[in-house]
Each structure stands twice: as C-alpha cells, then as structure tokens.
Amino acid sequence: DIAYIHFLKGTAAYGAARLDDALYNLNIADSLNYNSDSTFLKLGLLYTFGFKNYFEGERMFDTLISKEVVPETTWFGKAWCQQELNKHRGAVSSFSQVIEHNPNHTLAYYHRANNYLNLNDSIRACSDYKKAADMGLIRARQLHDLLCVKADTLTIE
Numbered sequence: 001d002i003a004y005i006h007f008l009k010g011t012a013a014y015g016a017a018r019l020d021d022a023l024y025n026l027n028i029a030d031s032l033n034y035n036s037d038s039t040f041l042k043l044g045l046l047y048t049f050g051f052k053n054y055f056e057g058e059r060m061f062d063t064l065i066s067k068e069v070v071p072e073t074t075w076f077g078k079a080w081c082q083q084e085l086n087k088h089r090g091a092v093s094s095f096s097q098v099i100e101h102n103p104n105h106t107l108a109y110y111h112r113a114n115n116y117l118n119l120n121d122s123i124r125a126c127s128d129y130k131k132a133a134d135m136g137l138i139r140a141r142q143l144h145d146l147l148c149v150k151a152d153t154l155t156i157e
Contacts, residue, residue, distance in 0.1 A: 001034075003028075003029050003034035004034060006028040006029040006032065006034070007025070007029040007035075007038065007039060007042075009021070010023070010028075011042060013025060014026075014042065014045070014046055017050075019050045019051060022042075022050070023043075023051075026039055026043050026046065037064065037067065037070075040060050040064050041064060041073070043060050044061045044074070045057075045077065047060060048060075048061075048077055048081055054080075054081040054082075055085070057080075057081045058082065061075075061077040061081065062078065065078060071101045072098055075094050075098045075101065076098045079091050079095045079097075079098060079108070080111070083111060083114070083115055088115040088118040091115040092116060095109075095112035096112065106132050106137050106140075109129075109132040110128070113127075113132065113143070116128060122147070125147070126144060126147065126148035129143050129144035
C-alpha cells in the first residue's frame with residue numbers, strides 16, 4: 001500500500017532527523033488516508049519535538065485526545081506544547097491527565113512541578129519534585145533539595 005510506504009518513509013526520516021522529508025511523507029500518507037491516528041501521532045511528535053511548532057503539535061494532540069488515542073502519550077505531548085507556550089495552568093492539567101493514566105510517570109510529576117513553580121505554587125511543586133525524586137529522577141532530587149528543603153522544614157515545625 002502506497003500510503004503505508006509513505007508512513008514508513010516519514011517515520012524513518014524522523015528517526016534520521018530529516019524533518020522536512022518526514023513531514024513530506026507523513027502528509028502524503030495522511031492525504032492517502034493512511035491510519036489517521038498513527039499519522040497524527042507521528043505528526044504531533046514531529047511538530048512538537050522536531051520543528052518545535054507547539055501550536056501545530058498541540059492541535060495534533062488535541063485531535064488524538066478527542067478520539068481517546070494513546071492517552072498517556074498524547075496528553076504528555078499536549079502538556080509539553082502548553083508548557084512551551086507558557087500555558088502553565090493548562091500544562092498542569094494535562095500533566096495531571098498523564099499521571100491519571102500512569103501514576104508512575106516520573107517525568108509527568110517533574111514537569112508538572114516546573115509548571116507549578118511558574119504559577120508560584122511552591123507547595124505543589126515541592127510535592128511533585130519529591131514524588132519524582134522518590135521515583136529516582138536525580139534532577140528532581142536536586143531541585144527538591146535546592147528549592148524545597150527549607151519549605152519542608154517549615155511545614156514540620
């Protein structure tokens with residue numbers, strides 16, 4: 001099937017960091033009605049992490065979320081876009097959705113903490129840094145120790 005070949009070529013080009021080739025082939029696959037869920041997921045990842053086009057990435061992930069496709073991945077992609085667009089309340093909400101689907105998603109706790117910090121909510125940020133640190137994320141432990149130790153001490157007293 002020609003659409004499938006273009007999908008595979010787009011996926012391979014993305015993996016090889018040939019972003020324009022990836023976009024070209026994935027758009028052809030989409031125009032030939034290849035599985036739209038797979039194509040939109042690849043395009044969402046490409047726009048977000050390849051081109052850093054967070055508006056378009058968020059649009060792709062919103063489409064997938066409305067279809068309830070790959071919830072953890074799509075919510076994480078949407079949250080990442082929102083974070084990069086300084087939509088911190090939305091990012092907190094979207095990272096919360098990731099955690100709802102996978103309570104062991106260390107990076108979701110870490111990034112949600114970063115967004116809480118941007119919203120000046122250090123209590124929730126520290127709680128999430130601690131959770132991510134307890135799950136083994138070293139940079140979360142470092143930030144928790146740097147930003148939250150005094151706050152933890154104050155709450156204990």
